[in-house]
Amino acid sequence: MFGYFLVIFLAASSVLTGRVTDMRGKPIPDAIVRIETDDRRTMEVLSDSRGAYRIEANGRFRLEIRHEGYRTVRSSDALIPNGGADDIYQADVSLLPGDPNDIETVDLRLEEVADGQNREEASVREALPKSDRLFGLRGGVNVTGIREGSGQQWFAASGSVFTSSSMSTTVAETSDFSAELGDPSVHNDALPAGDAVFHGNFHYFHRNDLFNAKNFFDPSDTPIPPFKYHFFGGDSGGVVHDGTYFYAQYWGLRIRQSITRAATVPDPRLLTGDFSSIPDSIVDPDTGFPFSGNRIPVNRISQGGLRLARLYPRPNVPGAAIQNYRAVGQLETGADAFGFRFDHRLASADEAFVEYQFSRDTTDDPFNLLSGITNLPSYGVRDALSMHTFRLHNTHVLSPMLIHQARLSVGYLTQPRTILRSDTGALPAILMTGYSNIGHATNLPQERRNRSFEVLNDISWQHSSSDTKFGSVIRYFPFHASLDLYSRGQYQFTGVIFSGNPLANLLLGLPTNALRLTGNTARSFRTWATSLYVQHNWRPYPRLSLNLGLRYDYQTPFRERDNLVSNFDEAPGQLETSPPSLYGADRNNFGPRAAIAWRPFGNIVARGGYGIFYDTLAVGDSLFLLGLNPPYVRFEVKNNGPVLPQFDLATAFQDSPLGVQPSIFST
Template identity: 35%
Template sequence: MKIRPTLALSFVLLALFPFLVDAQIHRGTIRGRVTDYNRAAIPGVVVKAIHTETDLTQTTTTSATGEYIFTQLPPGAYQVEMEKPNFDKHIIKAELKVNQVLRLDQALKVAGITQTVEIVAPRTPLKKDSSAQGNVIENQQITGLPLDGRNFQELALLVPGAAPAAQGSAGSVRGDFSFNVNGTREDSTNYLLDGVYNIDPKLNTVAVRPPVDAVQEFEIVTNGYDASFGRNGGAQVNVILKSGTNNFHGTAYEFFRNSSLDARNYFVPADQPDPAYKRNQFGFALGGPIVANRTFFFTDYEGRREREGITRVTNVPTQAERNGDFSNSFLPAPINIFGQQPQPFPNKQIPSFFQDPIGVKIAALYPLPNRNVPGQNYVSSPTQRDRQDHFDVRLNHAITDKTALTGRYSFADRTLFEPFTGASYPQIPGYGDTVLRRGQNAMISATKIFSPSLINETRLAFNRVANAVNHQTQGSTINRTLGLPTVVTNPRALGLTFISVLGFSPLGDEFNNPQNTVTNTFQVLDTATYTRSSHLLKFGFEFRANQQNGFRDVQARGTLNFTGAFTQNPLADLLLGLITYSSSAKVDNHQHLRTNSYNTFVNDSWRVRPRLTLNAGVRYEYNTPAVDAQNRVALFDTTAKSVVPVGTGSMPRAGYEGDKNNIAPRVGLAWTLDSSENTVLRASYGIFYDQSALAPGEALYFNPPYYELNFNLPTQTSLVTLQNPFPNTFSAFIPKSVLAIQRDFRTAYFQHWNLSVQRQLGENRIFEVAYVASKGTKLLAGRDINQPRPSTAAQNLRPLPQFSDITILESRGNSNYQSLQLSYQQRLSNSLSVLGAYTFGKSIDDASGFFTSSGDPNFPQDSNNPGAERGRSNFDVRHRMSVSYSYALPFGEGKRWLSNGGAAAAIFGNWESLGIVTLQSGRPFTVALQPTLDNSNTGFANLGFNGNDRPNLVGSARLSNPTPERWFNTSAFVTPAFGSFGNAGRNIVDGPGYANVNFSMLKNISLTESLRLQFRAEAFNLFNRVNFDLPDNFVGSPSFGRLRSAQSPRHIQFGLKLLF
């Protein structure tokens, strides 16, 4: 459907209007009503909001109904002053959080002797004007709570409805942190830094993550947020950096970890020492005035240096096997060369003159065994090295009392060497990766106060993320040294061909590398608020231009596979130079993706009555389909039944037309139920569109003629040998896999709704019970539209036999989430702060993401029946509870005990205890057949587990007493009859649960009045509980049903910080 001309015209007019917004989501609002003690409104009261750290002031007067409002306020401490003749002056001291609407109602006393009345507002006020679910993580929690790696994002898990992403998910590799919220996907979270775009659009992950000491606070909104938020349909994470003030403040610190203080991992082999580990994190933060009350600066730097021994156990050939002597090895059958009479070698020894010289050299690349364990005769622990650097610079300048400028630049750089790249790749040293990542984020904003009721902010932002992965033998001419013919035409792809010898560790670098991606995002926003009477109006527009340039040389070096097809021993086949099959790719597919986003909205927060606020708004989002700037791409056309260039005939440049129907209404209320204003009922409903990551759009680049993957199989008359592993012409026809995009592809969206009751329990304690739900529609998912029906036929032809897989990207996914959520907050009451959350929920979908995760292929077993995939989400957590706390021990100056000083007070005084306790039930996983099995006889899928066939379920998978050796009832799963799919559902078995305690003790030592030293000792996984990963889920695997890995054991960290 096309946009009506009138609607299109209105967007053009909005773009020209000078007061447009994307919302002041990095700032806050203070509003209230001033009355006398009889609750009668007092108009004409002069109200000032003073930011205490910079003395910047806004002034307004109350309306005829006694209302006042301040918008576009930076978070921080405020002093709100109220004055009118014949009344005492009232001063309210309050803390304003990011994106908070802080209600400060006040009854004024008739003038008397007192003259000035000072009031301290509760640190944990009820949300009397907002219907959104979520929380603000304050600076004290960010800098105080124990965080392994000092990644403040992990504190998002303290919010109800949030849980870590599924094991092995696309966003959680290489130590990155990713999470799911309220049934939405991990790539559905929108990340903002000071209110501007902070995303790597390739996978929708964070672009720049500031250090802990640079963050003032961050807000995570999980459900029911107003129309000012957009881009993604999951959580909105808004991080606010610190600003300079009229006083100089700063920190300098170092944190240190060493393996000598750590517990032993459950799965480290008994005959091996613990791998070495060292980590140093160090840095500083400094802020202050350049010109008092006018110009302020803030800057920070953090470095991280990490060295970790990574242990891998694998199988390598013995010296005898490398020499061709299999007398002590499994070689049960004679060599079976097509068309020849089998002739067994005497004593299972292959004479040297029969051996292929290239095969002999390849076998010599293996190290010799170093332990006497059959099938696991080699262990190594090479060092993984991780270097990270980050800095920020921020300037704030008040041109006048009504005009201000802000500028910020953030930079993050990482160099990671991985000695091992994955379970399917070499498990011996020499074939690692070097991962290079650099993120940059810059922002300039100008704020203008036109009147107390109209404020405008314009922002320009730039975001750049560069990612590269280079293989360890990159540039090497090792193939030439081996005498192995190569298909590499691009020098950057030089290196060892990937060689798989079944039963042994593979050789060669990861065949997906090298790869390089650079994304640039340009953002223009104009922000304004307009207040009139009891209405707070927000409306606006945002434009983003995304560019992604790069390459991925997938299979450019080719692969060689030895499975024992000739001798029934894969290594013997290698020594004879007999290849089971080979593959290689012609790669000429440089990426130049381009897409733009246009967003506009209007929102009204209407205080209908003193105890009732209605929030209503509508948002419109249009994301242009991602296209190649040079049109050097092609897609499979489902109508023409062939691969065609984009932009020709009826094929759009992106493979589909843009979705222009993305209108998202939202409505909510906050109703204070009692006259004492201690109970608030909140509810909301809304539609939230979800912009997909760019990575799936790379499907455009993996079709002929720009990318062609060729397979070579031996026939009865022709062999594939090491002398010519990639023949240019071959008699066997191997159909090619191609990709397509649904022609009427649509933007995914979520519906959110919630109903909650919030109750004030004393001055600084709040309890909330909430029903929170979401429903996802038109979610991105893939399937093979060229899959044949299951059959026992020797040749089960596909619908289009000239092709192999035809993987199509579709907007067909659905999800549903329902939950009960409880939360408790206590802020600094009796030296104790507590933040608790509990969620009882269930998430169901038919695909939990586009990419695979451990235990879930996210690809249908039967692509002709994708509805059969409906089951629990791979991130479904039925029960999750988290509790964080900080407690200042009652010893030392100003405390209950040891308050008079002395040696005991110096030793035992000024200690704080902080911790995070987490309990979580297990996630589900899918039991599948071995990846090499095509039991249904429908071919191998292009994505997922390679083969996605599942077994038959013939009993209960649950065990009353599961153990690491048998986590579930493996006897309940059997291989189905050939030519049929199994009846076992998706994600029907629960994995291990999770329980963890992170604990820290810190001591503050006063050096001078403004200088103190802080010592910290932290333990992660304090009680050293073994938190197992998912078990082996493949029927037919030797370790089927066993737990084979675990998360980190107890780690100890020390820190020293200087604060002034």
């Protein structure tokens, strides 16, 4: 007997329903589903575009499913009792590639279910491409087997948009903690294969500000800030010639979203050096006495400090002392993606596909919501993410019981984050006590370039009531990053020294402290990772399933290509430069997995599971920062005062014994 595992769920009907899929879970449309009864009557239907079928089946019958390019499945005698008009049975069938004249006989198991739940067409809301709506629809979504709390979710989901077609290749895992899962594999979002019949669809989704509410900080006498959301695209697939199929898709996303922020800016009179309107005295740092009339003489005002102070806009909220300025900026997102896939049947038991995907996602953020230092506009960031993915996949049927799959995946990701062009140009970070800060984030510009190479092999061994899968994965991850941290400097102005007022100190050009980092911050890290796993799924009874597995993961310690890293070694008590390895290897990462599912009655299902998982260490967690230590970079911190100024904006980073070089990124 051939080792297919078919389960018929008895719900409540003399109608048989189900889905026809290939061994990867992809729906097979236009499959011929035939039932023959004991009295020689036959009924025949075709599966629809989702692989679903529905056919009457009373009494004793035999089920046969046939499709060109796949082995025919024929069941032994099965019995459906003559019940009420609302009784429904459900049978899902998977076909193996091969000659339709090769017939495999299987036994059907019946399982009674309290209520029939026939699959319905997805609603328009569910069928639309998910874009940024995907993870808002359902809780507990995991990508490529990565746990919700894992730090690797960004790797799997970043830049991903899941369309209704691409989601058709996603198989829902109902067994908890499979040993096959647990790593950020780059092949799981493969495009669907083309079908024998040409098909396609187009979609467009639009939102605007018509029904939007105002932001809490929006002025009451102004209209609702504009908002526009356009999501569009399409896909198509079909046959090129006998045994060769294609599929292609494109989607685009355009968002124009207004963002309101509240900031605190100074009275314009203060920017001229006139502090006569405030009760506190403005002290002359050179004499220790207040300036006459609380006015800073024009010849004492620093030109550099004045240029920075004039970057403050005029207040636009009358009567407010704090948060007296409302800034409205436009967050602009433009994203596009396209991909194509070709499938070809090499032989009756051998098929392959090749696939390429590209996506880009560029966001212009006027406030740098991720790492900005101020609520004032004009200090934004451009985040430009792009990804290329190439995949080559081969499936070979060794025998009716054994299936071998081999996959090669290559990925390339770039993400530069640069200063958004504005009239101010690139500015240092100016930290102000009592006022909103001025300037750009201290971590710009920055860039990362990730490449990934993966080879996967697995063998599936089918049994009459169980299946076993053995697999291995080898990956190579080169990672390059650069981070101009504090390259333009950071200056802090407080009111605890010198004039006694932070804005007056800015006009005088006298920071409380200053810091900057100089040197080459580009680093290139490398690591290899491998995984081995075995997973056994056993169904001893129709209402009981058991899953057992074991996974082994090993990742070589990251190393920097040019050994441009250093850290403080506690043992000798000195700085260690260019170590061959950043940390010790961890070779005992064995992860057992176990799960059980039991259906006591009706639609009640009890599930339980246990598993040990090991995360892949990411460079950005802390390892990259080891490259920002001396002697490869110079980090200068200078404190001014405390009584007389030791430096100003122009002389802060001239050679001085006040500069120190701490190893602030030690781990």
